[in-house]
Amino acid sequence: MRSSLVLWPSFFFCCYWACLSFNVSLVCGDYVHCLAQQKILLLQFKKILKFNPADSSKLLLWNENSPCNEWRGVSWDEEGHVAGLDLSEESISGGLDNSNALFSLHYLKHLNLAFNNFNSVIPSRIKDLKSLTSLNLSNAGFVEQIPMEIAQLTRLTILDLSTSYYLGVSSLKLENPNLVTLVQNLSEVRELYLDGINIALQGNKWGHALSSFLPHLKVLSMSSCNLSGPIDSSMKNLQNLSIIRLERNNMSAPVPSFFAKFSNLTHLDLSSCNLRGRFPNNIFQVQSLTSLDLSYNYGLQGSLRELPQNGSLQTLILSATSFSGALPPSIRNLWKLSKLDISACQFNGTLPDSMLDLPELTYLDLSYNNFTGTIPSFGMAKKLIHIDLSQNNLNGGVSSAHFKGLVKLVSINLQDNSLNGSIPRSLFSLPLLQSTQFSNNLFQGHMDAISNVSSSMLQVLDLSHNNLRGPIPQFIFHLRGLKVLQLSSNKFNGTIRLDMFERLQNLTTLDLSNNNLSIDANIKDANRSSFPSITSLMLASCNLRQFPGFLRNMSGLTKLDLSNNKIAEKIPRWIWELGYLGQLNLSHNLLQEIETIPYNLSSYSKLYVLDLHDNYLQGTLSVFPTLASYLDYSFNKFSSVIPPDIGNSLSFTIFLSLSHNALYERIPLSICNVSNLQVLDLSYNNLSGVIPQCLAKSETLGVLNLGKNNLSGNIPDTFPPSCVLKTLDLSSNNLEGPLPKSLSNCTTLQVLDIGKNKIKDQFPCLLKTIPTLRVAVLRRSNFYGPIGCPKMKRMTWKMLQIVDLAFNNFNGTLPGRIFPTWKAMMLDRNQTASKAHQLDFSFFGSSDHYHKRSGNDLG
Template structure:
């Protein structure tokens, strides 16, 4: 019997043709399919080549079995947009075993139900093809499926849902699956549910990819049933749990990817030591901690990605045991110590990211493999000088050592003409000395970024003759950059498209008029004087898209001039005069602020600025009314503040749905705010401070649910507290110096403002019982963590970020914060008619920095709970009717640098403490019952020359502009506040260096929120 069977097989094999030939019915179905599909013929590489004169089994993307039946159809990336919904051609290919329609665009249509006709399918790939809706029941009939991929891009919201059928029904019907990829399919199940569903039905599963599927944790131990599991992707889910130890028991695991999963706790070290593990990605899990273990000999790991986690410790010498390691990414962790020299033995290493840590010492790269192509070591504390051997690595094409503490010179090298270095970035360090000449010898160099160091000396631009140089940045050093200004007919940089020479002591424009490929030019913060030459608008033959000439001494435009098709035009902080120039039609970002432009805003300005994201003419001398054409602009940010504009606010402005920032403050505008805010308005900032506006806050402002900053201080409004704004996202509310009246007892008012950081309602006629205010429900001030999570998000526009300006009264000073601090909080209810006691619940506002309740009618004692406000830097309770003793708890407030309790009815001994001894007697005057230091003059030794600290009893209205970038309250208002502000305002070099350091500190401690 067996002999007969084998003879039969042999005979059948003998009579079959050597190569299969497409059957006529199969060819007809394929040609019909091709003609019915909608696809882009110019982008197609397979369908356009199907020709009826050829054997269809030889067509691109088609595979047949020995009998001429089509068994595989690979139409991925063919730009198909439709035509398969009810395709009789596709779904009659009944022998089809593999169908691949990935990377097409079916415009969010449903997976066709006819798919169930293809009962022989073993592989179905519909990934990244823009299918949407519920996964149909018909997929459950594909019982032979071994591989199913319905994935979409993780950064998109899920288009496909597994609800009915759900995941459990899917896997119970498709029990042959060995590969299941459902990235960005909405599954929405608990950890125990999805883990049990998969492990109980798919014991032979090898690949499981469930990225961005709305899964929750914790990960259940039932997954251990998947003994053959090799690849596990669970990225972009909110697991909010630890990584289980049992993952180390997956003996065949090669890839484990858990990026951005809200992981907690400590990562089990033994997972690193799984013998088969090749790829590990734990990135963007801020609360996940751990250390690197001692790695065993000949480990299989090829990539380790731990960026933006809380891993710490030192790098073990045993890392050299990972002989196959090609990528090590430790960006944004908390590693420290020296980089082990053994890292140089990693012969396969091509990508090394160790930036934003606490490494010290030098970089031991002397023995690194010639295969190293990328080294990133920015944001560390690396010191010493950079070894010359680093630049001699022949395969290195990208080097980033920015934000470190290097010192010393880069050593001169020779014989570098064969170097393959393409990108060199050593910006934001402390490198010093002249620019090394060998830079010009790096023939493959395309990007040279040397900004924000201490390089000095004179640099001739002509030294950079690198033939492929595309980007050159010498900004913010101590360099004196010059150009010979030669009249040569050849361009200075034949291939450069981006040149940044900010703060390079340029006294005249370099000769760039012959540049042929120009796209971006930054000559800001130099000493350029006179007129802007008209040739600058013609460089690059009109290809210039970005021009920054800000912070110079320019006073006009050489005529005639015509703007090219610029996207970004930044001329702020010069001495430009005359009429406001009409911006180019193509502009997306235009900044004319801080100049001396006069006359009125051109009547047709809006028609020329119809596409811009950002338009600012603040701090000029513009007069006249706001032209109605301004409403034709689609700007996200419109800043006309600090001019001399008159008239009213055009009623069309509030109607603009896309407008996010409207800043008209510090003008002479009059009338009322138009009650025309549109439904679904996107406004985030409304700044109308310091005008002559009157009337009431318009009720239509309730249509702006995203409102974060409302500043209408110093006007003539006469209204009650704006209770209708309780459902907005207000972070800043400024009503100061108006005629508001009544109490603050709105229904659910403050409960609905969980993000409030700054509230200033001072100098009005508000009244009511202060003790009834529910401070414990002001969540934005209760804890610093809450503020970090719900911080005010600055608006991103084409040219950067827009920062609001807020004026606050703090420490007796009127200060203007040009960048709202993420964790700065203050309350100013001064100069009103509040009565009653200060509630004990005010001590719940633990992140509060400033509290000003002066000039009211408050009674009762100072609550001891104020001692809980450990961040408090300024406290003013003066000119009230407070009684009792000063709580001793106040003496423990070590951050307190301003205190005024004068003119009350306090008595008893003034608490003793180091901080209290820094305040003068004027802080306590007007309280006849107080005694002790400092009101008792015997505290100061007679004849010793020691005098009590000075104190200003009057408010000193010194307007200080503080340009702080993401700096915490603890840094922002220290005891040395005055000297810090002075340096910030008057020393540009110090200011830029200070803000760079503040950025690092902020990123290090607060980025996770």
């Protein structure tokens, strides 16, 4: 025993001597060896790197006084060389070039620099790391061409150069050298990740390169690489493939059937590849397949006729494809299925009861299909978290049995169906349910009283657009966690006191619009901060006769809709002082005046939507929030000039309507400074002078309506080649001269109304190249000559539905050959009635309807 104790000091002395003699650091407790020279190289590497110490969890711990085992991100081989380096997510922003000591770590096998921001090219000295077997430079901020030198790393088994593909632009490219040159010496590679790199090769070139030079490939990930198809048949030689990710490339071809012969295939992602043709059904039979994503291939057809016994599929995503047919009873075979998304397809039929036999199902989206019949009970799917059955033709009520036992259910979306009956009260007893969306159905009747809901976790309750009636159920006021409550467009009735909602302290969105309710807005203590968390309040059509006083205390309000009420007061000054208010709709009221604002509204208002249309507002037009993108002051009684500097106040405006007022004098030239304007409606006023040439020059305007004014002069001949006009209405003015030739640049024009002017010109053959034209009104002007274009054998206006040439000076015979070419005027025999009487053009939620003129409007 004594001799053993004597030996221990000798052992430690030998260890110490070895460290001094061979420059080796030995930490006996953890058995970590590291050569001192290797530590020096790492410290030199760190010294010239640029990184944020506050965000570093690895580099910050490297220093010459700390032992090797405390250098995070570094692994060592048995001889003390650096074998692995993981500096991913270290907030490195630069310092890696060919002079860096990193490239002297010749024993390095694993290098991971992912998720940094080097903002430089990949150094060519990467070739010096010849021992590398895995290289991960993904999302590290490297730019431009991938260097040829990576092809010299012939021991690589894993290569990841993937990068983010932001707004269709790749920061890395593989052009010269191209993919063929890169991989021709990398025969040991098993996993290849090149996502987001601009490779831009055709299918035969990239497919042949992979199959010829990477025979052992197991993982292929090349999404968003600007690849084109078809997928080359030589790819069938890669029998070891288990993961294939080629999403967001333009294959423009069918899915190859040889994928079904990959016996190890587990993941196949071909989403957003512009695939077409019929999907090979035998791919569903691959027993190893766990994930299949074919979404957003609108031309890809297929069905789910027979699904394999004991299939391994856990994720099946077919959304936004042309898959069709019924869901088969064999859906039960996918007993491991966790996520099923077949939304926006063409599936039909009833939902099979076999869906009850999917015990692992957590996410189910069947929205935007043609499913009919009743909803099966999902009571056996106890792990279900999300259901979306919206936009189908499902009917029948939803009973308590449908969701009985789904104690883990978190979200239900059944909106936009034809469901009827009553809302099942059992939903409110599901302990984990957070979101219930039943809008746009046929639910009706009174809602039953429900007790003991105070422990409910419900955060979203959307029952809007149904036929629910009676008073608002009292149990709703006890859903303490509720954040979003939408009850609009029902038949709820009675008087409701708004202070009843004060107990819902987490409420952010409240919508009671369009019911038969009368709102009692009087709150006893209006000076205290009522509804502190509400950001969106919609009380349209609620029989309000005054502004609720408590609103002035709702400092966090971002959206307020009090439209279609009977408010006849002044618009109060304090409403502009709600510092976060972004959307305000006071339309369809009895408002007559805007209370004086003694300071500059533009300097502080955050309003980007302001709708005051259809009131009795009068006086000077003056309120223009600087950040507004949507402004509608139409159908009022404003009587003033348009402010000369209006364009300097509306830098962000997209929609501006001042129509149906009593505005006068000229259109100010500054209106052309509104560089983003897409809809401008100044019709039905008393404006005079000429049309500013800059309005015709606009490259953003889609709707320009200056009709029913006193404008004079010629129509400006300044329409640009990039014209995007869809509606041009200059009717009922005093405009003269010919039609401007540059109007032919507006190749998307749908509505042209220049009637009731003094325009003198021949039949507008200059518009013959506009195939989108649907309405052409030239009535009561000075057009003359023959109707039609003699040099044209056929007219190109196939979309034309309304043409009005009355009260002009046309002569000659009617050219009968042009009428058969106006196909949009022909009655569709598959429909019960023609829809030619009305066109609907929508811009930012506002619809302009152009109706066919009746016999009473021919004068």
